[in-house]
Amino acid sequence: MSVGFIGAGQLAFALARGFTAAGVLAAHKITASSPDTDLPTVSGLRKMGVNFTVSNKDTVKSSDVLFLAVKPPIIPFILEEVGPDIEARHIVVSCAAGVTISSIEKKLSAFCPTPKVIRCMTNTPVIVREGATVYATGTHADVEDGKLLEQLMASVGFCTEVEEDLIDAVTGLSGSGPAYAFTALDALADGGVKMGLPRRLAVRLGAQALLGAAKMLLESEQHPGQLKDNVCSPGGATIHALHFLESGGFRSLLINAVEASCIRTRELQHLADQEKISPAAIKKTLLDKVKLESPSLSVASASKVSLFTNKSKKN
């Protein structure tokens, strides 16, 4: 099986690194493409032994499982560009937040009657094989296609199938989750430094504390509330500290964060549906490259490529 990545940024790099480290895929069976060769991740991919190209079409041709690893506003451009090369054998996996299966299927159906589309939401710790991934299968993706993706993603962490309408919530929780954790870790380290620890040690200990706690929770039948209680000796240090967290509304902040991320994801999807993403949001170099690859797109029409229309709109 060969895997391709349209896009050679953080996500492609993380997944490629994870797959190769897990041994489910040899590096030379992976292709990644991007018009931008200056990305730091590009050299990282090359060093791994991944085939790198500037041609998205080449990636499509040499892949069975095709990951769309570009930012959501770029997706419609990519689908326009590689659509003609998508065949029934391809499993197109979109990792783009807020981009619906139906929008992708609509776009591809102009080129291929029964495109296999799977939507997935993963997160950056796939890079160390502790990712959290969910996926939802599209209309023409079979159970085996889903299972194939699941096997791939399970090699780099936890992976399970969900209903598509839960994916935005997953984005808010585990998609953005690592960022919340990094923020917490930074602050915990600050706390350690304030109380006298050298920075490196503080970071190391903070990270290990969270890692250990998460592992305990995953391996325990117990409720996190119970695990918390187990750490809190009466009148001890921990319960004093927890009181501070509660006073600061720690829990509600986290709930707010997950909610905000989920809502924003939906908002972006909504904006995309209404074609409100301006091409100005897309790097000019990218647009130029896309135009080079797809002469059918006129300069004027490149300004409004929507997920829903298959013909470029004329201004």
Next chain:
Amino acid sequence: RVAMEASELWVGFVGAGRMAGGLVRGLLQAGKVPASNILASAPSDKNLDAWRELGCRTTHCNLEVVHRSTLVFLATKPHILPGVLEEIRPAVGSHHIVVSLVAGVTIQTLQRLLPPWTKVLRIMPNLPCVVQAGAMVFSRGSNAGDEEAALLKSLLSSCGLCEEVPESYIDIHTGLSGSGVAYVYLFAEALAEGAVKMGMPGALASRIAAQTLLGAAKMLLETGEHPAKLRGDVCTPGGTTIYALHQLEKGALRATVMDAVEAATNRACDMAKD
């Protein structure tokens, strides 16, 4: 050795106020001690009428209570107690078991004001003892042994939860449960108010609020599950409960409650020092 059979026990109450009344009702309900074996003293008849209605004997003489009882509950107000102890001290013997319900008065103080051989215990009940759903903790003084502790526990379990603890927990119990009952009333009031705001008549809302608290507490006690787990069980994804809980978290309810328990406990400690 005095017989420890509850039915042969002569129980006295010095002070006959609300807390004492709650305990005696519990004792009588449980049928542990016949009413005729109970003697209570108070300065006026105001409280004593209710005791007589229960079948207990009453008097205005504290010394009489001590003379006629083996188990003596001290249930006066804190500032009255020193004077009462002075008064009854001569009559206190080694056969007596003295149990103080008096808030803020330590075992050390009690033992100082009573003869050195006295078996002293200190108990902190809470208001729902009155309806036999109380929460009580007690501690032993130097001369009180396993038998006295067991007797007290067996007698008072009729009023609710009754546990022996180190004396240092008693102030915490005040903050948690003694005063805690008031926190619950506040919460119940607020729940009902929310319902009224949304259109439910007040009386109905209040009854439902109370039943909700009762039911939830009952489930906690009977299932033995962690409250966080029970909470999670109620929360359907994206449902009403989780939305509401988010509001509670935003309001830092947890921290506020912790603050309350802390404040009451600290206040109990401070008052005990006076």
